[in-house]
Amino acid sequence: MLKPQQTISRLRLSCDGLWNIKIDRENVGDVNGWSAGFAPDADVAVPGSWNEQLAEIGVMNYIGVAWYQTRVFVPTAFEGKRIVLRIGSADFSARVWINGKFLGSHEFGFLPFEFEVTNHVAVGKSALVVVRVSNELTDDTVPQGVTAEHYIAENRVRDETFPPARFDFFPYGGIHRSVELYATPKEYIDDIDVQTNILSASDGLVRAKIQLTCLDGATVGFRLEGDEQNWTQEANVENGVAEASIAVNPCQFWSCEHPQLYLLTIQLRRDGELIDEYQLNVGIREVKVEGAKLLLNGKPVFLKGFGKHEDFPVLGKALSLPLLVKDFGLLRWINANSFRTSHYPYAEEVLDYADRKGILIIDEVADISRDFRYTSPKSLENHKAYLRELIARDKNHPCVIAWSLSNEPNYLAEQEYHDGRGDAYWKELAQHARALDETRPITIPNLQRATINDPAFNYCDFISINRYYGWYENPGQMDVAGKRLSEELDAIYEKYQKPILVSEFGADTVAGLHSTTDQLFTEEYQVKFLETYCAVIASKPYTIGEHVWNFADFRTPQHHRRVVMNLKGVFTRTREPKRAAFFLKEHWAKSPVKSSVNGEATMLAGAFEK
Numbered sequence: 001m002l003k004p005q006q007t008i009s010r011l012r013l014s015c016d017g018l019w020n021i022k023i024d025r026e027n028v029g030d031v032n033g034w035s036a037g038f039a040p041d042a043d044v045a046v047p048g049s050w051n052e053q054l055a056e057i058g059v060m061n062y063i064g065v066a067w068y069q070t071r072v073f074v075p076t077a078f079e080g081k082r083i084v085l086r087i088g089s090a091d092f093s094a095r096v097w098i099n100g101k102f103l104g105s106h107e108f109g110f111l112p113f114e115f116e117v118t119n120h121v122a123v124g125k126s127a128l129v130v131v132r133v134s135n136e137l138t139d140d141t142v143p144q145g146v147t148a149e150h151y152i153a154e155n156r157v158r159d160e161t162f163p164p165a166r167f168d169f170f171p172y173g174g175i176h177r178s179v180e181l182y183a184t185p186k187e188y189i190d191d192i193d194v195q196t197n198i199l200s201a202s203d204g205l206v207r208a209k210i211q212l213t214c215l216d217g218a219t220v221g222f223r224l225e226g227d228e229q230n231w232t233q234e235a236n237v238e239n240g241v242a243e244a245s246i247a248v249n250p251c252q253f254w255s256c257e258h259p260q261l262y263l264l265t266i267q268l269r270r271d272g273e274l275i276d277e278y279q280l281n282v283g284i285r286e287v288k289v290e291g292a293k294l295l296l297n298g299k300p301v302f303l304k305g306f307g308k309h310e311d312f313p314v315l316g317k318a319l320s321l322p323l324l325v326k327d328f329g330l331l332r333w334i335n336a337n338s339f340r341t342s343h344y345p346y347a348e349e350v351l352d353y354a355d356r357k358g359i360l361i362i363d364e365v366a367d368i369s370r371d372f373r374y375t376s377p378k379s380l381e382n383h384k385a386y387l388r389e390l391i392a393r394d395k396n397h398p399c400v401i402a403w404s405l406s407n408e409p410n411y412l413a414e415q416e417y418h419d420g421r422g423d424a425y426w427k428e429l430a431q432h433a434r435a436l437d438e439t440r441p442i443t444i445p446n447l448q449r450a451t452i453n454d455p456a457f458n459y460c461d462f463i464s465i466n467r468y469y470g471w472y473e474n475p476g477q478m479d480v481a482g483k484r485l486s487e488e489l490d491a492i493y494e495k496y497q498k499p500i501l502v503s504e505f506g507a508d509t510v511a512g513l514h515s516t517t518d519q520l521f522t523e524e525y526q527v528k529f530l531e532t533y534c535a536v537i538a539s540k541p542y543t544i545g546e547h548v549w550n551f552a553d554f555r556t557p558q559h560h561r562r563v564v565m566n567l568k569g570v571f572t573r574t575r576e577p578k579r580a581a582f583f584l585k586e587h588w589a590k591s592p593v594k595s596s597v598n599g600e601a602t603m604l605a606g607a608f609e610k
């Protein structure tokens with residue numbers, strides 16, 4: 001599914017803005033025919049979460065169904081074209097109608113979906129778009145849901161959150177990314193698959209495979225340009241596919257220091273006449289795990305960064321371009337070179353920007369704290385489908401260096417995870433991931449409770465661990481915490497001989513709280529916490545990075561251990577720095593000097609482009 005683009009043959013029209021919303025607490029919208037229009041309860045901004053935006057009409061903690069509607073004028077310029085309605089994301093599931101005609105549904109949050117509407121709209125007229133959005137989750141959805149009944153049945157009522165959620169971020173509902181109507185020619189470029197290789201210090205290779213919907217006898221023109229050079233090729237379309245392999249010399253490889261992008265222009269032609277055109281940024285780079293190292297373009301790289309969230313006051317989980325620019329400015333300021341899209345795929349605009357800015361991304365499926373007592377073959381089927389959609393959307397981004405298949409499975413340490421079910425689940429899912437993309441490593445961040453015998457470790461290319469010694473365990477005792485982390489890292493490396501990323505570590509910190517002694521929630525304790533972990537990580541030859549939890553404070557479901565938010569950010573929710581931000585800025589300016597496997601000190605790649 002290609003992102004909409006305005007080109008010589010394509011048009012796009014934004015449907016963002018103020019829509020109508022109707023809250024459907026009783027789930028009567030279907031029987032009442034709201035799919036053909038309804039009397040609204042309120043206006044709602046799209047993109048935007050309904051929660052904080054409309055808290056005053058009682059939906060701050062609302063889990064349920066809400067109906068959205070808007071009218072969009074179909075321009076006459078769309079005459080004779082294929083017209084498509086695309087929704088950037090609707091969390092966590094949606095059904096869509098246009099002019100009362102049912103188009104289809106989508107069951108996965110945080111990912112785009114689209115429907116062709118050519119036969120359901122009239123150019124030069126307005127069309128009624130209705131979207132039924134639900135943020136309800138079940139045992140089989142991705143992510144997995146939880147209800148108040150689960151807490152009672154499992155005798156853990158004190159774990160209950162409001163709204164109930166199996167994850168530690170607020171379950172915002174709404175249309176969180178842009179909605180567009182776009183037009184392409186009737187014969188069109190359907191999908192592009194780009195793979196890049198490094199052949200030598202100055203030779204790169206770009207292999208492009210194009211899926212097309214067109215009649216026979218067409219050709220595809222390929223033009224790659226950048227760095228004042230360009231390469232062209234022509235290929236015939238056979239069975240809807242055209243391929244090219246372009247050798248690039250001299251080649252500027254994509255890296256954090258030098259995020260060189262080449263522009264690939266694809267043209268569908270017949271008898272020399274242009275039918276359709278699509279353009280894509282390409283970064284020529286290679287990622288792989290080798291021994292105890294993560295290699296980018298053949299050079300060891302050390303990941304310095306964060307787990308993040310798409311979260312901001314009032315917006316909730318909506319895409320915000322000012323916030324995008326701000327956050328990348330702060331990543332540069334703090335000398336970070338990477339982040340994980342914890343715990344779900346972020347907006348495509350974020351990945352486009354990371355391609356341009358040379359930020360490395362671990363792209364994560366929205367699967368969190370999976371409980372294997374409630375995991376069925378249907379769950380695995382959904383998980384695989386989710387992964388397929390994610391890889392289809394993000395496969396061509398040079399910034400994406402790894403796939404994270406899930407976060408912290410076995411959160412409740414249920415035995416069912418260790419009786420073979422976990423192993424079989426990850427085995428199948430990892431095979432699926434590699435079949436979809438053999439060019440990127442995979443990982444599954446583990447939590448301590450799943451132990452060193454976490455079956456997920458067997459199928460990861462590099463190991464990711466989330467650890468909170470000094471916070472949830474050994475509170476206030478960083479000496480004990482550092483020792484436990486060091487011993488556990490050695491034990492895990494000993495057992496699996498795979499490089500390790502410490503993918504989460506952090507301490508809740510109230511900005512402005514200080515102490516002369518080790519005191520939880522103070523800025524000083526956060527600094528000491530991070531300092532201790534960074535020192536242990538740097539002391540290990542097999543660690544490939546440190547991702548602090550979290551980049552910024554974020555809203556969580558209500559719970560007695562959360563003061564409205566998770567306060568482990570090194571920036572506040574509104575992006576003010578805490579003391580820890582200055583510690584990291586200095587620490588990451590000195591790109592980690594690591595004792596390599598043979599003990600020699602090595603300076604690692606991955607420093608920010610100055």
Ligand code: GCU
Nearest residue numbers: 168407408466504549566568
């Ligand atoms: C977990 C989890 C995060 C959570 C964090 C915390 O490791 O992955 O989503 O926010 O711990 O408790 O702060």
